Amino acid sequence: MRLPRFNGQVSPLLPVALAPMALVAVFILVIVWVSFQSGTLGTVHSSYTLENYHDVLGDSAIYGVIWNTLWFAFSTVFFALIIGLPIAWLTERTTIPGKAAIYVIMTLGLLIPGIFVAMGWTFIAHPRIGFINRWLVDLFALDNGPVNIATPMGMGFVQGMNLAPLAFILTTQMFRAMNPMLEEAARTAGMSATATLRRVTLPLAGPAILAAVIYIFIVGIATFDIPAVIGLGNRVYLFSTYLFTLTFPEDMEPRYGITGAVGVLMIVVALVLTAWYGRVLQRGNRYQVITGKGYRPKMLDLGGWNWAAWGMIAVYALISKLVPIALVGFIAFAPYVAPPSLEMWEQLSLNNFYNVNWELVWRGMKHTLILMFVVPLAVMVCAFAISWLVVRTRSRGRYALEFGAFLPHTVPELLFAIGALLVALFVLKDYVPLYGTVWLIALVYLVTRLPFATRALNGALLQIHKELEEAAYVSGLTMLRASRRVLLPLLRPTLMSVWIWTALLVYREVTVAVFLATESNITLTAVVWSYWAAAGMTEASVVTTLMILFFSPLLLLFWIFGRRSALAED
Amino acid sequence: MISIRKLEKIFDSARGPVRAVDVIDLEVAEGEFMVLLGPSGCGKTTTLRCVAGLERPDGGSIEIDGELVDSAGGGTYVPPERRDIGMVFQSYAVWPHLNVFQNVVLPLTEGQRRIPRSEVRDRAREALRLVRLDGLEERPVTDLSGGQQQRVALARAVVTRPKVLLMDEPLSNLDARLRDQMRDELRRIAESVNVTSLYVTHDQAEALSLGDRVCVMNEGEILQLATPKEVYSEPPNLFVARFVGEMNFLPAKVLDAGHVESGLGAIECAVPPGCAPGSAVTLGIRPEHIGMTAGESAAGPRGQVLRQTYLGDALHCQVQVGEVELTVKAVGDAEYDRGATVTVSLPEKGWHVFPEGQ
Ligand SMILES: Nc1ncnc2c1ncn2[C@@H]1O[C@H](COP(=O)(O)OP(=O)(O)OP(=O)(O)O)[C@@H](O)[C@H]1O
Ligand SMILES: [Mg+2]
Numbered sequence: 001m002r003l004p005r006f007n008g009q010v011s012p013l014l015p016v017a018l019a020p021m022a023l024v025a026v027f028i029l030v031i032v033w034v035s036f037q038s039g040t041l042g043t044v045h046s047s048y049t050l051e052n053y054h055d056v057l058g059d060s061a062i063y064g065v066i067w068n069t070l071w072f073a074f075s076t077v078f079f080a081l082i083i084g085l086p087i088a089w090l091t092e093r094t095t096i097p098g099k100a101a102i103y104v105i106m107t108l109g110l111l112i113p114g115i116f117v118a119m120g121w122t123f124i125a126h127p128r129i130g131f132i133n134r135w136l137v138d139l140f141a142l143d144n145g146p147v148n149i150a151t152p153m154g155m156g157f158v159q160g161m162n163l164a165p166l167a168f169i170l171t172t173q174m175f176r177a178m179n180p181m182l183e184e185a186a187r188t189a190g191m192s193a194t195a196t197l198r199r200v201t202l203p204l205a206g207p208a209i210l211a212a213v214i215y216i217f218i219v220g221i222a223t224f225d226i227p228a229v230i231g232l233g234n235r236v237y238l239f240s241t242y243l244f245t246l247t248f249p250e251d252m253e254p255r256y257g258i259t260g261a262v263g264v265l266m267i268v269v270a271l272v273l274t275a276w277y278g279r280v281l282q283r284g285n286r287y288q289v290i291t292g293k294g295y296r297p298k299m300l301d302l303g304g305w306n307w308a309a310w311g312m313i314a315v316y317a318l319i320s321k322l323v324p325i326a327l328v329g330f331i332a333f334a335p336y337v338a339p340p341s342l343e344m345w346e347q348l349s350l351n352n353f354y355n356v357n358w359e360l361v362w363r364g365m366k367h368t369l370i371l372m373f374v375v376p377l378a379v380m381v382c383a384f385a386i387s388w389l390v391v392r393t394r395s396r397g398r399y400a401l402e403f404g405a406f407l408p409h410t411v412p413e414l415l416f417a418i419g420a421l422l423v424a425l426f427v428l429k430d431y432v433p434l435y436g437t438v439w440l441i442a443l444v445y446l447v448t449r450l451p452f453a454t455r456a457l458n459g460a461l462l463q464i465h466k467e468l469e470e471a472a473y474v475s476g477l478t479m480l481r482a483s484r485r486v487l488l489p490l491l492r493p494t495l496m497s498v499w500i501w502t503a504l505l506v507y508r509e510v511t512v513a514v515f516l517a518t519e520s521n522i523t524l525t526a527v528v529w530s531y532w533a534a535a536g537m538t539e540a541s542v543v544t545t546l547m548i549l550f551f552s553p554l555l556l557l558f559w560i561f562g563r564r565s566a567l568a569e570d
Numbered sequence: 571m572i573s574i575r576k577l578e579k580i581f582d583s584a585r586g587p588v589r590a591v592d593v594i595d596l597e598v599a600e601g602e603f604m605v606l607l608g609p610s611g612c613g614k615t616t617t618l619r620c621v622a623g624l625e626r627p628d629g630g631s632i633e634i635d636g637e638l639v640d641s642a643g644g645g646t647y648v649p650p651e652r653r654d655i656g657m658v659f660q661s662y663a664v665w666p667h668l669n670v671f672q673n674v675v676l677p678l679t680e681g682q683r684r685i686p687r688s689e690v691r692d693r694a695r696e697a698l699r700l701v702r703l704d705g706l707e708e709r710p711v712t713d714l715s716g717g718q719q720q721r722v723a724l725a726r727a728v729v730t731r732p733k734v735l736l737m738d739e740p741l742s743n744l745d746a747r748l749r750d751q752m753r754d755e756l757r758r759i760a761e762s763v764n765v766t767s768l769y770v771t772h773d774q775a776e777a778l779s780l781g782d783r784v785c786v787m788n789e790g791e792i793l794q795l796a797t798p799k800e801v802y803s804e805p806p807n808l809f810v811a812r813f814v815g816e817m818n819f820l821p822a823k824v825l826d827a828g829h830v831e832s833g834l835g836a837i838e839c840a841v842p843p844g845c846a847p848g849s850a851v852t853l854g855i856r857p858e859h860i861g862m863t864a865g866e867s868a869a870g871p872r873g874q875v876l877r878q879t880y881l882g883d884a885l886h887c888q889v890q891v892g893e894v895e896l897t898v899k900a901v902g903d904a905e906y907d908r909g910a911t912v913t914v915s916l917p918e919k920g921w922h923v924f925p926e927g928q
């Protein structure tokens with residue numbers, strides 16, 4: 001294979017582009033390696049074995065977990081699409097007023113962490129402490145709460161609400177690219193409305209919807225935060241939370257071999273789904289080449305139904321975000337977890353704030369801030385190197401780069417977190433003391449945030465004519481100067497939005513932080529989690545409330561600088 | 571000033587390797603204006619980009635001003651920024667985030683050929699004056715018209731006073747009138763800064779009017795390298811004859827060294843030495859070399875006017891002579907009716923004879 005070359009020399013960007021690829025490979029391979037090990041890992045007392053797989057598959061618990069996970073993932077997909085798809089259709093194909101506002105609501109929806117919402121839903125519909133259940137029990141003198149959010153389907157409902165914005169964004173692109181003229185052509189060719197739907201609309205929309213389904217499904221099977229917050233306390237395990245209990249058991253030594261084996265199962269599922277997803281995307285793109293471009297679709301006039309449509313969107317926003325988060329805010333000031341009532345209202349105080357370990361919060365804040373500065377910078381540098389090589393060179397190696405940068409898009413971050421943990425514990429332990437540092441978390445974030453940044457930069461670089469760079473070279477500018485004076489200024493809008501978007505996602509990230517956090521590298525979200533896991537619901541609520549307060553100015557920044565390109569890409 | 575020796579460039583494509591430049595030799599003298607002319611995809615741009623150093627050749631070598639800048643075998647490679655060149659791109663490639671002045675100044679302040687700060691302003695103004703853009707310094711380039719952007723690109727290319735100026739179809743995005751105007755400007759500018767120019771175009775009129783010499787290319791090879799006059803009057807083969815200017819073609823058979831037999835009967839013309847009697851050849855004659863008079867008074871073959879196209883300064887007539895249809899260019903204000911009988915004259919010196927298989 002020829003290496004990507006520029007003017008005959010191996011590009012100096014190549015090592016920068018390959019570094020994150022190496023991380024991806026190492027994180028995955030170490031899981032595979034550990035899954036075949038028994039004994040004390042990384043010492044002479046370990047040996048190769050199939051025992052771990054035997055144990056995992058021989059334990060009936062795993063089948064319950066698989067069952068739960070499937071239930072959860074399918075519910076997630078169902079709820080996400082049933083909400084996201086109609087809203088996408090409304091914004092792209094009807095005259096509904098306030099489309100910009102819909103985009104704001106959906107983008108914010110994408111940014112508000114599932115863990116916060118999950119806490120809110122625990123307060124609402126937990127079988128024992130959930131307010132709805134308390135009210136119903138009081139009202140009808142029941143023995144048990146009738147509503148239970150702590151089931152795979154209940155949690156799938158919460159995650160579906162949470163991922164509806166993702167479904168929205170994935171399908172708006174489809175509605176935008178699908179040319180209604182094709183449908184009209186079918187009608188004028190004498191096909192009935194149902195025949196048109198069956199023979200034209202669905203086959204055209206199919207790949208895009210299927211791609212959205214697969215992608216949300218992949219995200220679903222690896223979701224950690226919501227099942228952890230709602231399910232762990234009730235002993236309802238999914239793949240992710242099962243892995244968590246295996247990796248951090250409460251009452252015995254962890255058996256990482258078992259973690260590895262379950263991880264490998266998940267890797268296999270993720271890779272199979274990724275391959276399928278890739279195929280479906282390709283098919284979808286083929287249709288887009290035929291359609292798209294230079295037309296204005298006729299918008300359906302909703303008339304009086306505008307109100308109903310907005311009503312639906314408002315209800316969604318309320319249920320999915322506002323009410324749960326308002327409840328978390330309420331509990332932050334409440335003496336104990338109880339439904340809002342007049343009598344509770346009088347007991348609200350700042351007492352919880354005194355119970356919080358501020359030193360811990362400070363530490364979390366410091367680490368989160370470090371990550372928010374370091375990770376976007378590293379992501380940007382690596383993504384730039386990858387994109388430049390992919391877009392501007394002709395080597396076949398660029399396909400490998402493109403694939404490597406795409407992989408973390410569909411391989412769950414949970415796996416990278418476990419891989420990083422294992423690498424730090426058993427591979428690097430004696431050489432590089434990464435375990436327990438923020439840098440370990442940073443490496444995983446770098447890998448997981450790379451696909452978005454690379455795709456955004458690919459798009460932007462394609463827009464910048466290659467001759468603009470070449471004009472700089474023949475004007476006597478070295479490659480470095482040409483990048484600084486010509487390329488980077490032209491890329492600035494994209495770089496800005498990628499930067500802010502990445503920083504926001506780093507701020508809200510839970511899964512990786514929880515798997516890799518120790519006393520010495522805890523982040524803000526991990527602080528929330530550690531309170532919650534230790535049954536400190538009021539303290540967790542306090543920290544969450546603070547996090548949301550800090551979040552607002554960041555969102556404003558994002559709003560000013562980068563929403564357009566970020567929305568277009570993700 | 572520029573010597574290209576045995577230059578070869580092969581691209582890998584999905585359908586296998588493409589020989590974009592198939593071993594060419596080219597010498598451009600100091601101060602000369604050399605035009606590369608050829609149909610789309612014949613390798614003009616590739617040749618130019620090899621000279622600029624934007625593309626690495628797979629074979630051969632390139633020298634600029636006596637210095638070896640690229641040799642495929644020997645491993646010498648001088649990157650574009652260290653070659654003494656200026657280049658105008660087909661897309662202009664003016665930097666959209668900078669204004670006119672900044673575009674022209676950047677090579678002077680950031681490039682390898684930078685000059686003392688104190689001289690930058692004067693030098694940039696001089697370049698802008700040369701392309702008649704003085705007064706527009708502070709304009710964002712994105713606000714300029716196509717022709718003005720074109721001039722910015724030109725000013726930027728000459729501001730460092732390079733020894734060699736490379737231009738890739740710089741006029742192709744302009745409308746016809748502006749193109750004529752800019753063509754004269756280009757020539758004037760190239761002369762006034764006394765630069766050696768290598769100019770790529772697929773427009774034969776542009777090539778003939780601009781070039782000191784024209785290099786006609788096809789499929790990566792050089793077919794003719796000569797002055798515009800020679801290219802027009804002595805095309806060495808059918809391809810050049812077809813590509814440059816207009817020509818009537820008819821199949822014929824050689825009779826002897828001074829005669830061929832064709833659809834117009836026996837014709838007197840100079841047969842090239844290699845053609846044995848009896849061999850097949852193609853005859854060519856340019857429309858303006860055919861004489862035409864109305865009626866049957868004059869001596870010569872008779873024909874019927876089929877169609878005519880009025881071009882303002884001339885008239886193009888399709889004339890049926892025997893089995894042959896000829897295009898005749900008549901200057902002046904002669905007019906012919908459709909179907910009218912005319913007499914054509916085919917002077918011996920107007921004929922070109924191309925051996926078969928070329
Ligand atoms: N980057 C590339 N990759 C693959 N093939 C290429 C590349 N650049 C050029 N070619 C091929 O090389 C041949 C010559 O291309 P070149 O751009 O030099 O043509 P050209 O004479 O400039 O044509 P035009 O007048 O259309 O600009 C063409 O067949 C083209 O398809
Ligand atoms: Mg070209």
